[in-house]
Amino acid sequence: MNNTILIVFILYFVIIIGIGYITSRGKLSHEDFLLGGKKLPGWALAFSERATGESAWLLLGFTGFVFTTGLSGIWVAAGISLGIIFSWLFLAKRFMQETDKRKVLTLPDYLASNFKEKASLIRWVAxxxxxxxxxxxxxxxxxxxxxxxxxxxxxxxxxxxxxxTIVVIAIAFFGGFISVVWTDMVQSIMMLLTLCALPIVALFYIYNNDLSISHSLVSSGGSFNSWFGGATGFALGVLFFNNFSWFFGYLGGQPQLSTRFMALKNEKEAKQATIVAIIWTIMAYTGAFLIGLAAIAIYSQASFSDVETILPVMIMDLMPPWIAGALLAGILAAIITTANSQLLVVTSSVSEDIIHKSLGLKLTDRQLVWTSKITIIISGIIGMGIALTSESLVYLIVSWAWSGVGGTLSPAILMTFFWKRYSNTGIIATIISGFVFTVLWISTPLDTIITSRFTTFFIAAIFGIVFSLLFPDKKLDAVK
Structure with missing residues (x-):
């Protein structure tokens, strides 16, 4: 164990927990705890959204994916980057406006507020x-x-x-959304530092040791040096859609990301945040892709029993200990930011959508805050239990969750925003079909052919459209 790296890690933990504690001081209302009370600057929300969206799967999963696929891994980065840019340019401001208009705190509550006839059921299924x-x-x-x-x-x-688990629960417990956003901001910068510094060092190492990325791509396999993985015809279409399909999860359906849009204060802050988020995305994904390619030149394909450890191994091999500690902490930052935000999403749905709205329990603001804090602890322990008993890859698990939540709720959000005939029955059909279809699809070999990230989005959208046309809301009948 390297003592210098360990010291850097301990210092990182102290700083992050300290930031979480300092930003949580003062009396927090239930709205503050779940959505920040419209008090946070746009640039901080942008850093937070990016850190939350790009978790361990980017630094560990995606870099490992590029290492095992080569140039064709670019389509994952392209799909995600375009999804992020689209959401910030065309959806962020709309989320902010709808939140102000409807006075909601969560994504399920926003959906329910548009379809009041079956609002409680919508909150439950979402x-x-x-x-x-x-x-x-x-x-x-x-x-x-x-x-x-x-x-x-x-x-x-x-x-x-x-x-x-202890660190994640502590940060979210102290100050809810406000603590999470400010710690995210610091950790987002650390992530970007890791993704930008390491490829530069790796490329210098490759140059000084007479290695070649292009030659390594050729020698690693027939498809590594092809932007389309050597596929043609139908296989090319499948490869493109499977890799590009991450795009569909960014279209408003990820609650941990959309809450950052909902928390924006005004149009000026939204514009500022959009610029920050787009620049961050381009830099981060360029860096992650280059890290995967550099690893192909530096290491053989048989070097790793688990390819999702490539990034930390490269850091340890190429960097002096004190810098390595800071960059490795950047990986931990990605993990903590996403876990924090997801715990908060689950917490807000339980405390606000179920306990407060659906069950209608008459709790004081303080009692609602404490209900949220208790939910954070319980959810964190459940997540830890899953981590301790699961042997699945980070990339794969995140892909499934991306399908089930993003692929399901994105069409629900888009149709709520842009289609006036979307009905109460239609949105329930969207959510249930997306949930059931994702579980069934990933349980079969079909997911290895065409990913559920692509199919879930369209299945959920089709069910929503069909059931909205078959069972229109009464107010639409009255208009006719």
């Missing part, structure tokens, strides 16, 4: 959908932390998972 998949998403983050601690300190992954 909350069940989010909580079910996000518990696995949180578990994937904690599993990523275990891999990081194993690689960095040869520490038992179980201990790494437990340490990360």
């Amino acid at each position: 909350t069940i959908l989010v909580a079910s998949f996000f518990m696995f998403y949180v578990g994937a983050q904690f599993a990523g932390a275990g891999k990081l601690f194993l690689t960095s300190f040869d520490m038992n992954p179980i201990l790494g998972i437990i340490i990360s």
Whole structure:
């Protein structure tokens, strides 16, 4: 175990928990705890949204994916980047305006507020959908932390998972959304530092040691040096859609991201945040892609029993200990920011959508805050349990959660925004079909052919359209 790296990690934990505690001081209302009370600057929300959206899967999963696929991995980055840019340019301001208009605190509550006839049922099915998949998403983050601690300190992954769980719960518990956003902001900068600094160092290493990325791509396999993975015809279409399909999850359906849009104060802040988010995205994905390509030149394909440890291994190999500690902390930052936000999404859905709105329990503001804090603890422990018992890859688990939540709720959001004939029955059909279809699809070999990230979006959209036309809302009949 390298003592210098360990010291940097301990310092990182102290700083992050300290920021969470300092930003939580003062009396917090339920609205402050769940959505920041419209008090946060746009640039901080943009950093937070990006750190939350790009979790352990970007630094561990995506870099490992590029290492095992080569140039064709670019389409994952392209799909995600376009999805992020689209959401900030065309959806962020709309979310902000709708939140101000309807006085809602969560994504399920926003959907329910548009369809009051079956509002309670919508809150229930949306909350069940989010909580079910996000518990696995949180578990994937904690599993990523275990891999990081194993690689960095040869520490038992179980201990790494437990340490990360405690830190995540502590930050979210102290100050809710406000603490999470400010800690996200710091951690987002650390993530960007890791993704920008490492490829530069790696490229210098490749140059000084007479290595070649292009030659390594050729020698690694027939498809590594092809932008389309050597596929043609139908296979090319499948490869493109499977990799590009991350785009569909960014179209408003990820609650942990959309809440950042909902928390924006005004149009000026929204414009500022959009610029920050787009620049961050381009820099981060360029860096992650280059890290994967550089790893192909530096290491053989047989070098890793787990390709999702490539990034921390490269850092340890190429950087002096004190810099390595800071960059490795950037990976941990990605894990903690996403887990924090997802815990908060589950918490807000339980406390606001179910306990407060659907069940109608008459709780004081203070009691609602404490209900949220207790939910954070319980959800964190469940996520830790999943991480301790799951052997699935971080990339794969995140992909499934992305399908189940983003692929389901994105068409629901888009149709709510832009289609006046979307009905109460239609939105319920969207959510239920997306949930059921994702579970069934990933349980079969079909998911290895065409990913559920693509199919879920269109199945949920089709069900929503068909059921809206078959069972229109009464007010539409009256207009006719």
